[in-house]
Amino acid sequence: MVVSTARQCELNAGKSLAATRPRLASHVICLHTRRLCVDSWNALRRGAVHNDSRSSCPQRSMSQPSKQPVSGLAKLKRDFSSNAPIKPTVALATSNAPVKRSTISDALRRAIEEGVASREADAKPAASLYPTPLSQKRSLPSQPTDAPPAKRRLPDSWNDTSSSSSTYNYTSSARSLSSTPYDGGSSLSTESKSERKPLVVPAKTLKAVAKPAALFLSAEQKQILQLVKEGKSVFYTGSAGTGKSVLLRNIITTLQKSYARVSDAVAVTASTGLFSLAGQAWLWYRGLQHRWCDDPFLCWYWARYRIRRDTR
Numbered sequence: 001m002v003v004s005t006a007r008q009c010e011l012n013a014g015k016s017l018a019a020t021r022p023r024l025a026s027h028v029i030c031l032h033t034r035r036l037c038v039d040s041w042n043a044l045r046r047g048a049v050h051n052d053s054r055s056s057c058p059q060r061s062m063s064q065p066s067k068q069p070v071s072g073l074a075k076l077k078r079d080f081s082s083n084a085p086i087k088p089t090v091a092l093a094t095s096n097a098p099v100k101r102s103t104i105s106d107a108l109r110r111a112i113e114e115g116v117a118s119r120e121a122d123a124k125p126a127a128s129l130y131p132t133p134l135s136q137k138r139s140l141p142s143q144p145t146d147a148p149p150a151k152r153r154l155p156d157s158w159n160d161t162s163s164s165s166s167t168y169n170y171t172s173s174a175r176s177l178s179s180t181p182y183d184g185g186s187s188l189s190t191e192s193k194s195e196r197k198p199l200v201v202p203a204k205t206l207k208a209v210a211k212p213a214a215l216f217l218s219a220e221q222k223q224i225l226q227l228v229k230e231g232k233s234v235f236y237t238g239s240a241g242t243g244k245s246v247l248l249r250n251i252i253t254t255l256q257k258s259y260a261r262v263s264d265a266v267a268v269t270a271s272t273g274l275f276s277l278a279g280q281a282w283l284w285y286r287g288l289q290h291r292w293c294d295d296p297f298l299c300w301y302w303a304r305y306r307i308r309r310d311t312r
């Protein structure tokens with residue numbers, strides 16, 4: 001595309017542009033009239049006359065200043081007859097002066113400015129809803145502090161059923177418990193320490209708790225117990241945990257009940273396991289089996305030593 005000035009339009013009028021500049025582009029735009037002046041390159045090549053320039057570029061005297069604002073390119077003179085570079089005829093100082101823009105540019109600029117302004121106006125309320133990037137905290141919706149939060153209440157049907165059913169009343173139960181010797185700690189929050197009542201547990205309750213469960217002797221144990229009742233001398237032994245001590249306590253209790261009216265009828269010479277003849281059971285139970293236990297005397301002595309040491 002070739003940019004042609006008004007002067008060039010005048011110069012080129014009436015003669016073939018193709019003859020002078022055959023390699024020019026296909027169109028020539030006259031900057032003076034800002035419209036397409038010349039036909040296509042083919043028309044120029046055929047030697048067509050620059051007809052449009054006649055109509056669009058009226059013959060004007062170059063001495064008359066142009067009323068229409070032109071850009072700096074309009075003031076460039078170029079001789080198309082040669083390949084000489086463009087030489088500005090007007091000092092470039094004029095370019096330093098504020099160049100008055102065309103009305104089209106001003107309108108476009110105003111339209112762009114109005115569009116930007118309208119976008120900013122639309123974006124302002126939306127931006128006020130969201131926090132700034134620096135403050136990432138979410139602002140909770142402001143609630144009126146005067147109005148207390150609504151209490152959650154049970155439905156009426158719930159109250160009806162609870163009153164009719166056997167619901168546990170914690171308040172009344174706490175009062176009833178405080179009247180008992182042991183309040184179970186429920187009245188700690190309501191009563192002071194001075195009002196606390198001592199813990200009183202009936203002796204019957206303690207005995208019932210301390211009483212072990214009844215044992216039923218096995219057949220072998222019963223057989224040995226029966227022999228003792230018949231007054232026979234019995235020696236029974238067995239490995240650890242087979243029930244020898246249980247049987248011995250049962251024998252003592254049975255004999256004491258049988259000879260309760262006779263004083264000193266029953267005498268217990270040694271406790272179970274500890275001072276028994278071998279004493280192996282106790283030592284085995286304590287995990288202290290020793291080779292001395294093969295000797296009854298040494299085992300008894302060893303057992304006594306361990307008992308005294310442990311009971312200090």
Ligand SMILES: Nc1ncnc2c1ncn2[C@@H]1O[C@H](COP(=O)(O)OP(=O)(O)OP(=O)(O)O)[C@@H](O)[C@H]1O
Pocket residue numbers: 215216217218221238239240241242243244245246247273281282285
């Ligand atoms: N007839 C029984 N019924 C239920 N438990 C029993 C019976 N005989 C013994 N036991 C239980 O067996 C365990 C051992 O019994 P016991 O201490 O009398 O054995 P042991 O032979 O004396 O043991 P060790 O030789 O170590 O002294 C005990 O916990 C006892 O309660």
